[in-house]
Amino acid sequence: AQSVAQPEDQVNVAEGNPLTVKCTYSVSGNPYLFWYVQYPNRGLQFLLKYITGDNLVKGSYGFEAEFNKSQTSFHLKKPSALVSDSALYFCAVRGYNFNKFYFGSGTKLNVKP
Amino acid sequence: NAGVTQTPKFQVLKTGQSMTLQCAQDMNHEYMSWYRQDPGMGLRLIHYSVGAGITDQGEVPNGYNVSRSTTEDFPLRLLSAAPSQTSVYFCASSTQNSKTSGRAPTGDTQYFGPGTRLTVL
Numbered sequence: 001a002q003s004v005a006q007p008e009d010q011v012n013v014a015e016g017n018p019l020t021v022k023c024t025y026s027v028s029g030n031p032y033l034f035w036y037v038q039y040p041n042r043g044l045q046f047l048l049k050y051i052t053g054d055n056l057v058k059g060s061y062g063f064e065a066e067f068n069k070s071q072t073s074f075h076l077k078k079p080s081a082l083v084s085d086s087a088l089y090f091c092a093v094r095g096y097n098f099n100k101f102y103f104g105s106g107t108k109l110n111v112k113p
Numbered sequence: 114n115a116g117v118t119q120t121p122k123f124q125v126l127k128t129g130q131s132m133t134l135q136c137a138q139d140m141n142h143e144y145m146s147w148y149r150q151d152p153g154m155g156l157r158l159i160h161y162s163v164g165a166g167i168t169d170q171g172e173v174p175n176g177y178n179v180s181r182s183t184t185e186d187f188p189l190r191l192l193s194a195a196p197s198q199t200s201v202y203f204c205a206s207s208t209q210n211s212k213t214s215g216r217a218p219t220g221d222t223q224y225f226g227p228g229t230r231l232t233v234l
Contacts, residue, residue: 009153043226045225100161100172105155
């Protein structure tokens, strides 16, 4: 079965510090992994994706994610957090049935000045 | 391009009423989908479509119907609303390389609409 887990409901970080939002996945076959961000009262916006190739994927707004096949993880990272990064972050995987996407429960990122 | 649009933005229904949530995209995307978002549960796939005339069920299809008569539109119908259907609904679209099309998958990005907040009393 395909699934995604985001073990932290909330992550708090001070502005300027590095941030990590964790994601682990379970999927049959090669994974297609995504990160999306949701600002209040808005739809989800694409940040980055891993399809194949380099394990470190760079995305929008200075975010990057590291694919680790042995740990089945795809953690989202940013070297220096901004207050404006505060939002809800979702990890997603495209399943063996390529027509279906599975989302994690979301992690609320709070960046404090 | 307007992208993915959804109407209405807000809706309040009484139990047993029916309604249709509208979704349209102007990007000529083959794939369209409906999700519901509930606190602590992330997004769950309700139904999806890989092209006009083709629809299939997602994780939580019960109580919802869909049809896809055109590439642009993918309405979601609630035939008899229940309080358990109180949620925020998102429509999404992407280019699609599915097994049914015979093309190799590319992991295409989904584009989301702004959402419809539905309350069923």
